[in-house]
Amino acid sequence: MKIAIVSGSVYGGAEEVARHAEHLLRDAGLQAQHLPRATLAQVQAFAPEALLFVTSTTGMGELPDNLVPLYSEIRDQFPAWQTLPAAIIALGDASYGDTFCGGGEMLRELFAELGMREAMPMLRLDASETVTPETDAEPWLADFVRLLNTAPAD
Template sequence: MHVAVLSGSVYGTADLVADEAADRCREAGLGVSRIKPANVDGLLEANPDAILVCVSTTGMGELPDSFMPFFIGLQDRFPLFTGKPFAVVALGDSAYGDTFCQGGEQLRELLLELQAHEALPMLRLDASETVSPELDAAPWFDQFIAVIQC
């Protein structure tokens, strides 16, 4: 099993969470392609069996500027990931109300449009509640690994 781990971050927190995810996948014996910065060519060349993306939300619910070329590239090229398992870790701040974790939700919806299969419900990490999101996400990563190894 080979997993592509991608991230989109403003201040680096989503990158740290993705790095932790990649480490946990490797420790579980999975092959990992840590694609940083996220790009469509890198994802397609990796040809993973599963996709894991950690992405933060910025502004009024947007994706980080550094992640937008990847997101737009997926929309434009529309590579189908039919049945391929994926999962999204969304980082945000619940103080922003309706836009909390909307960056992750946008990506999740696009991956579903590309016919990928959501392996686990999206994990929402709230900056108002955690100081170490990479550690808070660890049990969810373990669950993701168990699901894709079945």
């Protein structure tokens, strides 16, 4: 199964989590491909059968600048991703209060607009609690792998 991993990051933390996820999914026998700063056309060309979004939050609950172009293209072009298992890993900092993991929340809203379903509850990684988001994501990623391995083929 081909899984596209897209990421949005300011300081590199989310990108690091995305790279780690790519390794773990590949180790599990899945064809994972991290596509940092990809255009929608590049994601589509990969022909993903599942999607993983990894994003941090900046500003007041906003997406990192390097994910905004893809986010806008997805909103404008409505790719037919309704049948694909898709999930989100959000990095944030709970000390920002109401905007905690706001970037991930924006992606959840995008999923809803597109009629996509979240295959797993969004993982929230809190920078005020941990400095090892990659390893903290491992149990969630193991569940994601299990889910993909049991997903019925279309």
